[in-house]
Ligand SMILES: O=C(COP(=O)(O)O)N(O)CCCCO
Ligand code: NA
C-alpha cells in the first residue's frame with residue numbers, strides 16, 4: 001500500500017538503520033528500485049522532484065507507483081522532494097502523495113517557519129507527513145544551486161525551536177553534504193559533532209540527509225571509460241552514511257548514484273553494440289544496474305534489509 005513514513009521512521013529512529021529515499025523519473029528506474037526493495041524486504045521511499053514531475057508528468061508517475069505496489073505488495077511512501085512552495089505541496093497532497101518536503105531553507109528563519117507551518121497544517125489535515133529543511137546545502141543539482149559561501153550548516157538550537165514551532169514530522173539538516181557529483185573539493189567530511197548535538201536537542205525528530213550519494217569511483221571510471229567525462233567527481237564515503245544512521249538520520253536521499261549506475265551501463269552498451277537500436281537492449285541493463293545499486297545501498301550502507 002501507499003504509506004507515510006511514520007512507522008518506518010519510528011523504527012529507524014531507535015535502530016541503527018536508515019530508510020533509502022530514491023529519486024524516480026521513469027519506468028525502468030522505478031522498477032529497478034522497487035525490485036531491489038522487494039528482494040531486501042526493506043522499507044522504501046520513492047521521491048519525485050519538481051523536475052521529475054515536469055519530465056514524466058504527474059499522472060504517469062502516480063500510476064507507475066500504483067503498479068509497483070500492485071506488482072509487489074510492498075508498502076511504499078511516495079514523497080515530494082524539495083517542494084518549493086505551498087502550491088506544489090498542496091497539489092501532491094491532493095494527488096495522493098503520502099509525504100511532502102517543503103524546502104524553505106533558502107528563506108530567513110521566520111519565513112521558513114511560516115511556510116512550513118502552512119504546509120504542515122494542510123498536509124496533516126489530509127493524513128500526509130511533512131519534511132522541512134533548516135540550514136543550506138551547497139552544490140549544484142538540477143535547479144537546486146546554492147553558492148558555496150552561503151552554505152550554512154544547521155544550528156542545533158535553531159533546529160529545536162524550528163521543530164517545536166512548526167510541528168514538522170522530519171527535518172533535513174546540513175552537516176557538510178551537497179547535491180550532485182562534486183561534493184567535496186578536498187577530503188570528504190561530515191560534521192558528526194553537529195549531528196550528535198542536533199540529535200540530542202531533538203531526539204524524537206527523524207533527521208534527513210540530503211546529498212548522500214557516494215559517487216562510487218567504479219561508476220565514475222565506468223562512465224569515463226565509455227565516452228563520459230566527469231573527472232574529479234566525489235561523494236560521501238559509504239561508512240559515513242552508515243555512521244550517520246546511528247545518530248538520528250532516518251532518511252537518506254540518493255539520486256546521483258542511481259544516475260551514474262544507469263548512465264555507465266547505457267554508455268557501455270551503446271559503445272559495445274554500435275549496430276543495436278532497440279531501446280530495451282540498453283534500458284534493460286540500465287534497470288538491472290539500478291536494482292543492483294539499490295540492493296547494495298539497502299544491504300551494505302543503510303542496513304535496512306528485513307526491517
Ligand atoms: O538529496 C538529494 C540527492 O542527493 P545526491 O545528489 O547526493 O544523490 N536529492 O534531494 C535529490 C536531488 C533532486 C534534484 O536532482
Ligand atoms: Na537510524
Ligand SMILES: [Zn+2]
Nearest residue numbers: 179210211253
Ligand atoms: Zn536534496
